[in-house]
Amino acid sequence: MTRAETKERNRRALLDAAFHVVSRDGYRARLEEIAERAGLTTGAVYSLFGSKSGLVAALVTDYLRPHYEEIEQAIPAEMDLLEAVDAFARHYRRSCDAPDALSGLSLQFTLLDMALHDPELGSRLAASVRTQESRLIALFTGRSHNGNVVTSHQARRLATALRALFVGLSQGVMLGLAHGADERYFADTACALASDAALIDHDAGAPELRGSE
Known part of the structure; x- marks a missing residue:
């Protein structure tokens, strides 16, 4: 070797x-x-x-990387924004039924507790999450939406909102607090969020959706 x-x-x-x-x-x-x-x-x-913090930060990256690779495979480039969000939502819901879903949920709670006890570690964990989430932002950027094209700024705002939505819903599913939250529920809720012009455009300093060329 x-x-x-x-x-x-x-x-x-x-x-x-x-x-x-x-x-x-x-x-x-x-x-x-x-x-x-x-x-x-x-x-x-x-x-x-x-350090221990370095190991834990690497653990987060190691845990998230395959999930984002699967997301990229689940969302073809030819999809428009809402089709991509629909596919992402359905993929996320299916992950709640994966064999390692509960151990992953346990790790989420544990890492949050660690971040609260150690701000320096919390910053490193956040950086690891942002690095992987940038792949999701890139996945949404440039897709068509209502005759326009999504900018990276808008994709970042959308990714943040979807992460909050899916983390909350998936925790509810695995803890038995979100009865009836099947793939369609995840997809419909996510697409309703992504369709909201206020979500995409509401920022005084943000560029508007640029017109398709």
């Missing part, structure tokens, strides 16, 4: 171990236990991630 392969193997082992320990213990998670579970030393954590 090459040095690079060994490094990636150790990185993967630490991320997998961190997922289990952090999901269970939150901000009380101990690096010693994470390293021991991975079959490594705490020195490997510092060498690969710099």
